[in-house]
Amino acid sequence: EHPSGGAGADGSAALSLTAAQLAESSLRAAAAAHVGGEALLPQLTSLSLASSRLRALPDGLEALVGLRSLSLDHNELSALPAAVCQLPRLAHLSLFHNKLKAIDPAILALGPTLTRLGLQHNKLALLPPALLALGSLTDLSLTHNRLGLLPPIGGLASLTTLGLSHNQLAALPAGLEQLRRLTSLSVAHNKLTSLPRALFSLPQLTLLCASHNLLGPRLPPVAAAPSLAHIDARHNRLETLPRSLLALPRLATARFDDNLLPPPLAAAAAGGVASLRHHIAESAKGTRRGGGGSARLHVVCVEASSGANLHAMARAALDPGPLETPPRLCAFTARLSLPASEASAAEGGDAPKRASADAASAGTSSCESEEAVAERAAAGLGSLPEAVEAHVWVRSAGG
Numbered sequence: 001e002h003p004s005g006g007a008g009a010d011g012s013a014a015l016s017l018t019a020a021q022l023a024e025s026s027l028r029a030a031a032a033a034h035v036g037g038e039a040l041l042p043q044l045t046s047l048s049l050a051s052s053r054l055r056a057l058p059d060g061l062e063a064l065v066g067l068r069s070l071s072l073d074h075n076e077l078s079a080l081p082a083a084v085c086q087l088p089r090l091a092h093l094s095l096f097h098n099k100l101k102a103i104d105p106a107i108l109a110l111g112p113t114l115t116r117l118g119l120q121h122n123k124l125a126l127l128p129p130a131l132l133a134l135g136s137l138t139d140l141s142l143t144h145n146r147l148g149l150l151p152p153i154g155g156l157a158s159l160t161t162l163g164l165s166h167n168q169l170a171a172l173p174a175g176l177e178q179l180r181r182l183t184s185l186s187v188a189h190n191k192l193t194s195l196p197r198a199l200f201s202l203p204q205l206t207l208l209c210a211s212h213n214l215l216g217p218r219l220p221p222v223a224a225a226p227s228l229a230h231i232d233a234r235h236n237r238l239e240t241l242p243r244s245l246l247a248l249p250r251l252a253t254a255r256f257d258d259n260l261l262p263p264p265l266a267a268a269a270a271g272g273v274a275s276l277r278h279h280i281a282e283s284a285k286g287t288r289r290g291g292g293g294s295a296r297l298h299v300v301c302v303e304a305s306s307g308a309n310l311h312a313m314a315r316a317a318l319d320p321g322p323l324e325t326p327p328r329l330c331a332f333t334a335r336l337s338l339p340a341s342e343a344s345a346a347e348g349g350d351a352p353k354r355a356s357a358d359a360a361s362a363g364t365s366s367c368e369s370e371e372a373v374a375e376r377a378a379a380g381l382g383s384l385p386e387a388v389e390a391h392v393w394v395r396s397a398g399g
Helices: 019-024 027-035 038-043 082-086 105-110 197-201 243-247 263-270 273-286 307-318 340-347 372-379
Strands: 004-007 013-016 044-048 069-071 092-094 116-118 139-141 161-163 184-186 207-209 230-232 253-255 296-304 327-338 353-355 389-396
Touching (some): 013 027, 027 038, 027 044, 243 273
Parallel strands (some): 139 161, 184 207, 230 253, 296 327
Antiparallel strands (some): 004 013
């Protein structure tokens, strides 16, 4: 039986070894034989030791300084081998289906190069903060573990895909709002009772899977997630759905089966996005603000240049104008673009800062930011009526 593998056009090589092959030869010797001698060991860029019943790594891994991909799947490892953290070019590391109970903080040494990390199907109950500070990671899978609490996650600034399904999480970690590149998040099969508002402020979030949790009685407003195309919240305890679903221009699939929704709403949700949108729109027709006939649902998205301008737009959104039947406002989303100098002075920089205001009652608003500019922006929503889902984004004119 011979080691399997191949060579790339650039002279790089890939190698896959079985348990039987490792029993016959050392890792270093097998690798050297595969690439044509020890002097060529740096040319080995991909190594698989999957399904080899390993409880510890064989000696010689540290000599493979050119490795960019390492698969240790389906073994019996109970800890991250120290030698792995010494590989200077490692970009892809897969350790799924092992018996890992802890991750050595030394993994931080891989921070500059590691982009994909697979730790699914292990026995992890805690994670070191070092793991969540790997700034180059784009893909992290922690599904099928025993995680009940996660440290702040904001250090994973490059992350695009995060898998946390099949754990014991009662809350999502702090710092989610800093994952500005996140496109896919799976948190299904946990113990979540709510989702943070910050989750729906992520500009590139496309897929959200939160099925089989304890979410209820409602979701937070979702209008500030412009890229959201797929949401799965089946098997929860939702009693209603946010009207701001209508404000998601890219929404293609929305699954809300097996919740506590009223039968008409549940039936509409089961019929797909078009059916759900139609039901939400029709449900607003019973609300009238003077005049005859039924009110039409109204969603407003604006861009303002000052707090006063924003206030005027909020008032204009309520003005029926020449319409015989005035529209009923259900969602108001605004982006407040300030001159760079004003934004810089108010925010201490030109980084985008969210000032979200929820018009919980007529004439009042609440602001999550203590910055003066954010307060002025939120004040502009004072004229919105009760139950309108409102969001304000504050940024510099060049941000």
